[in-house]
Amino acid sequence: MRTENDDCNSISATPPGVPQHASPMDGEEEPAHFMYVLECVDGSLYTGYAVDVRRRLEAHNAGRGAKYTRARRPVKLLAYAGFATKHDAMSAEYRFKQLSRDEKDALLAAASRTSLEEALAPILA
Helix, strand or coil, X not given: CCECCCCCCCCCCXXXXXXXXXXXXXXXXXXXXXXXXXXXXXXXXXEEEECCHHHHHHHHHCCCCCXXXXXXXXXXXXXXXXXCCHHHHHHHHHHHHCCCHHHHHHHHXXXXXXXXXXXXXXXXX
């Protein structure tokens, strides 16, 4: 399951649920592009694209991330999904951003039971 329920605001090591880009297992290639969803301190959501989710989360919390998150720190990683191509990850990000807040919350709730990849499948089809 690729959701984050733990507090990711103080990172000393890789937070649970964040990929470390380990070697692929069973001949599967590890995703190189990610769409991620953050919850800001004001309760708003921020969705972005990254090749290294851990570094991007650290950048957001250090004030070097998106302008939107700078004034809404600390941010917490809610979920992320891996994709084979940048195009696929950015397409998923765009489609997620087009959803209403209620639809996003329902999708994130579904992702907490499976994975964000599986929860996104209906909107990416």
